[in-house]
Amino acid sequence: DIxxxxxxxxxxxxxGERATINCKSSQSVLSSSDNKNYLAWYQQKxxxxxxxxxxxxxxxxxxxxxxxxxxxxxxxxxxxxSSLQADDVAVYYCHHxxxxxxxxxxxxxxxxx
Amino acid sequence: EVQLVESGGGLVQPGGSLRLSCAASGFTFSxxxxxxxxxxxxxxxxxxxxIKKDGNEKYYVDSVRGRFTxxxxxxxxxxxxxxxxxxxxxxxxxxxxDGFLSINWGQGTLVTVSS
Numbered sequence: 001d002i003x004x005x006x007x008x009x010x011x012x013x014x015x016g017e018r019a020t021i022n023c024k025s026s027q028s029v030l031s032s033s034d035n036k037n038y039l040a041w042y043q044q045k046x047x048x049x050x051x052x053x054x055x056x057x058x059x060x061x062x063x064x065x066x067x068x069x070x071x072x073x074x075x076x077x078x079x080x081x082s083s084l085q086a087d088d089v090a091v092y093y094c095h096h097x098x099x100x101x102x103x104x105x106x107x108x109x110x111x112x113x
Numbered sequence: 114e115v116q117l118v119e120s121g122g123g124l125v126q127p128g129g130s131l132r133l134s135c136a137a138s139g140f141t142f143s144x145x146x147x148x149x150x151x152x153x154x155x156x157x158x159x160x161x162x163x164i165k166k167d168g169n170e171k172y173y174v175d176s177v178r179g180r181f182t183x184x185x186x187x188x189x190x191x192x193x194x195x196x197x198x199x200x201x202x203x204x205x206x207x208x209x210x211d212g213f214l215s216i217n218w219g220q221g222t223l224v225t226v227s228s
Contacts, residue, residue, distance in 0.1 A: 049218040097214040102160040102173040
């Protein structure tokens with residue numbers, strides 16, 4: 001099974017500042033057949049269902065603000081919020097969909113400092 | 114607009130059974146893989162199972178294999194999760210989602226396993 005490890009567990013960032021979340025997979029999630037990273041990011045606000053933010057590691061889902069960006073390849077990935085807004089307070093999860101069983105990272109809680 | 118509405122959750126004793134349903138609309142259900150994901154209270158997300166468009170491929174997390182069965186009825190645009198031999202650690206909100214990658218999610222249904 002591919003284990004997804006996120007860091008940090010939580011972070012507090014001032015409004016307008018950058019937030020960076022890391023995700024490491026125990027095996028590569030880069031497919032040799034299509035050269036795509038099978039890595040997604042989700043945002044879960046308190047009391048809500050998760051929302052897909054990013055897939056293929058760096059493709060923004062429709063309607064997601066461009067202050068969210070994803071990067072990385074193979075086993076190391078990053079989600080960056082370039083200018084944190086109050087509406088971004090949430091738990092963020094990375095998720096691989098490379099092979100079964102699919103797995104999620106443990107989550108990173110983002111708060112306002 | 115994609116809509117996914119789960120139902121069937123509730124309180125059940127250890128060893129009992131429940132059948133969850135997910136009613137889908139707003140997309141071509143028969144063209145989509147479908148997925149169940151759960152979230153224990155205060156915990157993270159755990160992928161549970163998914164099923165191919167035609168129902169001929171099904172995959173499960175190890176902890177539920179042999180106890181849970183995922184199925185679908187494309188004529189009714191519905192996804193199901195039959196849960197047998199429930200354990201206390203199956204207590205969670207269960208979400209259905211469309212796609213092999215979970216794209217859109219329902220609001221979830223709470224399953225509580227307790228004596």
